[in-house]
Amino acid sequence: MRLFSSFRPVIGALLAGVLILTQTPSQATNHALPEFTALVAENGPKVVNISTKQAPAKPQDKGKGKRVPGNPIPELPEDSPLQDFFRHFFGDQGDSGDWPGDAEESRSLGSGFIVSADGYILTNAHVVEGADEIIVRTSDRREFVATLVGADTRSDIALLKLDATELPTVKIGSAKDLQVGEWVLAIGSPFGFEHSATAGIVSAKGRNLPTENYVPFIQTDVAINPGNSGGPLFNLDGEVIGVNSQIYSRTGGFMGLSFAIPIDVAMDVFEQIKAKGRVSRGWLGVLIQDVTRDLAPAFGLTQPRGALVAQVMPDSPAAAVGLLPGDVILTYNGKDLPISSALPPLVGTTPVGQAAHLELLRKGQPLTVEIKIAELPEDDQSADSSDESDAASESDTPNRLGMVVRELPAESRDELGIEQGGVLVAAVKEGPAAQAGLAVGDVVLTLDNQAVDDLAGFNRILESLAPGRSVAVLIQRGEGRMFYALHLPKP
Incomplete structure (x- = not known):
């Protein structure tokens, strides 16, 4: 009796759950999984497979390989059954050693989709980067040699043109009204398996990746793998709302995080490249x-x-x-x-x-x-110009921030492009500066939002700061500048 009594609440809850489910069948119907068959049947012919040919690698470059951004080839044991699989599809993309095909023309695999009946195709810029020849294969097994109209590396979008007419075209939607949790579908050629369909949901919107400043990515949990790059992401209305571009992976395969370029961004690039051959921002x-x-x-x-x-x-x-x-x-x-x-x-x-x-x-x-x-001008190359010759000696006493600063030499100022002011961080000891992340070679430009003209000015500002405060310090490291928060210790 005691044992039964202890389980009575559980059994009651289960019975109540059964009762609720049997009384509300419409709820289960309303939340049924979506049906993708019609969407795939309609849009499959509008998705293409893209392969490229490149000249053989130079002897000094053999073994270096080329990587698809976000899709590194995994390191596999030599006896792994996947070795032949990756070698077949990725040829010279290994991390080391000479795979079969190293001396031949390399091929990269990707996907794309037809946006106009007269042969314009969108894909990723990294899919066709460095290609000597671009081959597009449609679902009815026809092959075309495509012309690269233009590519924009900042958005990772490329526009191709086929010499063809009356091609089936996708329906362009918009990512602006896309909701987190909404079902989406990808069609592409993962690992070269053409016209594969995978589905999932939108995980987040407006993701900004470290290497991509101008694309607010759509994050999904749709299974995306090497070869899916450049393929379309559809909503349930059969509209393209994104271009599959990158994954986050530690293995080279899908790990639940994939990223698509919003179609609004891709179509803006399409229109600009088509009109003038380049993209301005x-x-x-x-x-x-x-x-x-x-x-x-x-x-x-x-x-x-x-x-x-x-x-x-x-x-x-x-x-x-x-x-x-x-x-x-x-x-x-x-x-x-x-x-x-x-x-x-x-x-x-x-x-x-x-x-x-x-x-x-x-x-x-x-x-x-x-x-x-x-x-927006072309990217400028930056360099680290820290001067190690001005490092502090062991006898230097750190200030209340836990660092030693010195006058900034004129030659260093010229190298760093600093017109005036600033002091050089010569040593960082234990204290607020180290906790904030300052390093030897940094140049302090402002302290507590006050310009640092020279060493005397820095010390004057520092002496005026009340203990226990948090103040901002602007430093220059190489050619980049950044604010840090320093917590002044209490007495």
């Missing part, structure tokens, strides 16, 4: 960073938000209107910026020459600025 001319919880109080914010300006590029739109390091951009054309990565896609899609309205916080005070957007 808006440019403010600032280097930005996130406002962390530690930095927020130092800039008059009650909680982290916005894009913190760490550097203003010379001869840029930002410089023309007087933006300053330490400004926090809160909105862009009326759109809130919860994190700094939300700003670049908004700026990038703004037409060159158009005015944009920024709401800022400067030293705790609100400010509105109108700025004329310029065209």
Whole structure:
């Protein structure tokens, strides 16, 4: 009896659950899994397989291999049954050693989809990068040699053209109304298996990856693998809402995180490449960073938000209107910026020459600025120019921040492009500076939002800071600038 009594609540709950399920069959019907067969049948012929040919690698380059971004080839034991599989499909992409085919023309595999009946096809730029010949195979087994109209590496979109007519075309949708949790379907050629369909849900929107500043990626849990790159992502209405581009993986295969370029971004690139052969993007001319919880109080914010300006590029739109390091951009054309990565896609899609309205916080005070957007220039190469010769000796005594600073030599200032001011971090000991992440070779440009003119000026500002405060310090490391939060110790 005691044993039965102890299970009575459980049995009652189970019976209640059965009763609820039997009384509400419509709920189970309403939440049934979606049916994809019609969607796949209709759109399968509109998805193509893409392979490329490249000249044989030079002897000094053999064994280096080429990688599809986000899809590294896994390291496998020599007796693994997958060795032949990967060698067959990826030829010269191994991490080491000479696989069969190293001396032959290499082939990369990807996917694409037809966007116009006269032969325009969208795919990823990395699928066709460096190709000498691009071969497109349709679902009815026809093969075409495609012409590369243009490619945009910043968005990872390429436009191909086939000499064909009356091709079946996909229906273009929009990712703007896409909801997290919504069902989506991918069709592509994972590992060369053509016209494979995989399904999942939207996991997140507006993801910004470290190497991609201008694409607010759609994150899904759709199984995406090497060969899916460039293929379409459909919603349940059969509309393309994304271009499958990258995965997060430690093995080379799918691990539950895949990323697609919103079709709105891809179609903007398509129109620009088709019209003028290149893509132009808006440019403010600032280097930005996130406002962390530690930095927020130092800039008059009650909680982290916005894009913190760490550097203003010379001869840029930002410089023309007087933006300053330490400004926090809160909105862009009326759109809130919860994190700094939300700003670049908004700026990038703004037409060159158009005015944009920024709401800022400067030293705790609100400010509105109108700025004329310029065209984003080509990437500049940066270099680390830290001067090891000015390192501190063991006898130097660190300041209350736990670091030793010295005057910045004129030659170092010229190398780093610093017009005036700044002090060089010569040593970092235990203390607030080390905890914040400062390093030897950093140049301190501002402390507590005050410009550091020289060593005497730095020490004067430091002496005026009350214990127990959190202050912002702007440092230059190489050619990049960033704010750090320093917690001043209490006595």
